[in-house]
Amino acid sequence: MALLTLDQVSVAYDNQTILKDFSLELEKGKLLSLLGPSGCGKTTTLRLIAGFLEAKQGKFLFGGKDYTRVPVNKRNFGFVFQSYALFPHLSVYDNVAFGLRMRKVKDRDVSERVMRMLEVVNLNGFEKRFPQELSGGQRQRVAIARALVIEPDLLLFDEPLSNLDANLRVNMRVEIRRIQQELGITTLYVSHDQEECFSISDQVAIMNKGIVEQLDRPETIFKYPATEFVARFIGFHNFIEFDERSDAGDAISLKVGGRLFTATANPGTVRPGARKGAIRPDDLIVSGDTGQEAANALPGMIKVSTYLGRSYQYVVETELGDFTANQEMETPYFSGQRVNLIFPQDKLVLVE
Template sequence: MSDASFLSLEKLTLAYGDTVAVKDLDLSIRKGELVAFLGPSGCGKTTTMRSIAGLLTPASGRISLDGVDITRVSANKRSVGLVFQSYALFPHLSVFENVAFGLRLKKQPANDIETRVTAGLKSVGLSKFATRKPAELSGGQQQRVALARSMVMEPKVLLLDEPLSNLDARLRLEMRTELQRVQKETGVTMIFVTHDQGEALSLADRIVVMLNGAIEQIGTPEDIYNRPVSRFVADFVGFENIFAAEGGKLKAANGPISLSESLPPDTAGLAWRPRMVTLGSGPFQGTVRGASFSGSTREYLLDTPLGAIKAEEDAGLVAHQPGTELTFDLPVAKAARLERFG
C-alpha cells in the first residue's frame, strides 16, 4: 500500500440528467487496499462505483488509475473488474465456462485460459465444482464463481456491489473471510459498496462514509467506530445518545446542561453509546421508561431532563424496573467528540 494515489478521484461530479448525485468528490485509494463505500441508500456510493467501472460518464472531474487518466476510457479497456450484486452468472454454462467467459471474449490462448481458470477456481475453493451449473451451487458458491470470473481477468481494481447482501447470516460470515483471504493473497485493490456497517468494519482497511453525494468521513474501521466526526456518522455506527454542544455545555430541550469536564471550544457535539452511560451514580436523574433483556446485557430507556437516554448494563446486575428513579452519568472521557453537528 505504498502508492497513496493508485486510484484517484479528483473533483468528481456525477449526475443523472439534471439531478446531481455526487458533487466535487476527492478520494485517493492505495494500491492493494480494501476500501468500503458505506452509507444509506441514495448517498452516492453505487453511483461513484459505477463511474470507476466506466458505466457512468462524469459530468466533470477526473479519474486516474495507476497514473493513467481513465475518465473517458470505455469500461472494457479500464482493467477494472465488477462483481454484481446478482452475480450475473450464465445458467446454461458450467462453473468453468462462466469463469472462462471473459477470457474467451478476449480470444486468449486455450492453454492460458485453462491455466488461469483452474488457478482462479482454486483460489476461491471451487476446484471440485468446475463442471457444475450455477443452479447446482449454493448462494455463497455462486458468489465465489462471480469473484473468480472477475479475478481471472487480472484487474487492477476489483469493484463489488453489495457483495454479501443476497446471503444468509452464516454464509455472509464465511464470505467475509473468503473475500479477505482472496484480497490479501492476490493483492488486488478492492472496493466494495455496502450499507451494512458490520460488513464494512469487519472487512475494510479503510471506510469511506457517504451522505448526500459527499464524503462525511474517511478512516480506518477503528476511526469510524470509535471517533466519528459528525452527527450522521455517530448515529450510523451506533452512538444513540447524541447531543449538540455550545459554550462548553450540552444543548438540551430544557436549556444548556453543564458537564463534569470542560469541552474544547470547537466541540460541536458529544455522543455516547448506550454501554458508555453509567447507571446508579452521577449528577443526572432519570426515570426508567422501559427495559429489555438481550442475552448478555439489559437495555434501558430513561426519561431525563436531557431527553431520552439509552443505557446498557451487564445482564448479571440487578435489573432496574420501569418507573425506577435512577442517577446516571455521561462521562466526557468516554464520549466521541463531534466536529460537525448539522
C-alpha cells in the first residue's frame, strides 16, 4: 500500500483551477519527481502536500490517515525551498535547531542531533556562521539539514537547485540522492530540469496542465514516452503521423503515403492503436546514399546545416515535412544535397 495518496483533489486560486481530480501515489522510501514546464501544477501539488494550500475537493491520505485538514505545523514533513528560506537572523546552528526546539527536544539532544546532521551534509564547523556568510551550495545544505533533522515522515523539495550554478547543481543532486538513500526517506522532488529529475529519481511523473502525462521509471520514460507532450519535453523533435498500423507480435508495421516503416512495440505505456511515430535527432541517420528505396527510409534534401561542436545538425526537407537530425562526421553535407533519412526500427517509438 502506498504511503502517500492524493485522491481526486482539486485546487484553485483566484478562481483559476490549477489541479482538477488529481491523483498520485508514492511508496515508502522512494524518491518521486514531479517534472514539467512552469504552470503545470507541480509546485501546487507539492504545496498541497506540505499543507501550504488546501484542497477544494478530494482527499490526501498519508500512512493510512486523512491528512487533508491537518495544519502545516502538525504534519512533520520537511520542506526545502527554492529560495532556501533560511532564517537570516539565526546562525546555521539555530536554523537547524529550529524544528527541534518547536518539538521541545532537550537542549543536549538538540545539540547532538544538529551536529550529527551538519556532518551528514558536510557542514561541520559552520554552525556559528550566519546564512549571508555562506555560499549558495552551503545554504542549500543548511536548508536540507534543517528539513532532515526533525526526522520528517516525508521530505519535499521545491526546485532546490535552480538558484545554483551548473557545476554545483550536479554535485548537489548527487548529494541529495546520497542522503535520501542513506536515510531511506520518502521524498517528493519538484523540478523543471529533466536531467536533474531523471538522475536522482526512482520514479518520475511528467505533468502538463494539471494532469500527469506519464509516471514511470526514468529509464522507461526516456526510451518510451507515452504521449507527444512527454516526447517533446524529453527531446524528441521529429514526429510522423502514420495512416495505417498493423501489429504482428512485437513488430509493428506502419504506412504513410505509400512508404513502409517498422517500429518496436513499447512495454505497455501506450494504448495499442497509437499511430504517431517519434524519434530523437540523435537517433535519425542521414545517409548520402540515395540509391535504394528501402523500408524505414525517407528521401529528402538538406535545407540548413549548422555545426554543434561534436556533430552537425541538419534540417532535412522531405515529403512528410522537415526533420532534424544530428550526426557526427568529418565533412558535412552541403545545403541542397539530396540525402536519405534512415529511421532505425528500435529508435522509432509510438506515442499518443
